[in-house]
């Protein structure tokens with residue numbers, strides 16, 4: 001029978017979907033490390049105070065927990081209408097670190113979190129610590145950084161979902 005074009009297409013699509021092909025090419029910048037938020041409501045509403053954090057940074061149970069209490073969101077009231085809350089929650093859950101869409105990086109985030117924990121911060125997960133273990137404490141305190149959650153201070157293209165090493169620029173003050 002041999003490999004027809006149609007079969008080849010299906011094979012390539014399967015490789016891409018499983019992340020074995022494009023998914024492992026982090027580092028060359030062609031695939032976003034964490035796909036940026038593609039839901040319109042989430043992209044707008046969740047970028048008012050900080051960058052819209054990619055859904056792949058936390059497991060679904062974390063998003064569920066966060067979205068249940070937006071009124072008390074890290075000392076801010078980030079509440080949305082009931083309809084918006086539902087839509088954004090579903091989007092974040094469907095694209096979470098433990099979702100079917102997860103790439104290898106997201107699976108590593110999810111794999112590092114105990115199943116009975118639902119952290120609200122990616123910056124407090126073991127995988128964040130592992131990736132950043134060479135950043136000294138005094139660097140995090142620099143004025144232009146201010147917070148570990150301020151990804152964009154160092155990852156210059158993080159808003160497009162890209163975190164590759166050559167795009168990192170740590171502010172000097």
Ligand code: HEC
Nearest residue numbers: 045046048049053074076077078120121122123147149150
């Ligand atoms: C009114 C301002 C405001 C809005 C709107 C807002 N946030 Fe936040 N969010 C914050 C603050 C403040 C923090 C803490 C930032 C810090 O520690 O640097 C935070 C932190 C976070 C963190 C933790 C980051 C980390 O890993 O440490 C996540 C995740 C997050 N927000 C998601 C969301 C989502 C999802 C939405 C939309 C539903 C949203 N935020 C809307 C103010 C806001």
Ligand code: HEC
Nearest residue numbers: 033131135145147148149150151153154163164165168170
């Ligand atoms: C102080 C600046 C700084 C901040 C803020 C920061 N990072 Fe990083 N990040 C680094 C450095 C330095 C590395 C290590 C680069 C290396 O050694 O490969 C790194 C590595 C990474 C990597 C692995 C990159 C690769 O391809 O190897 C990811 C993913 C990442 N950071 C995500 C984040 C996210 C998401 C946030 C925000 C929640 C964040 N970082 C905040 C400095 C920062």
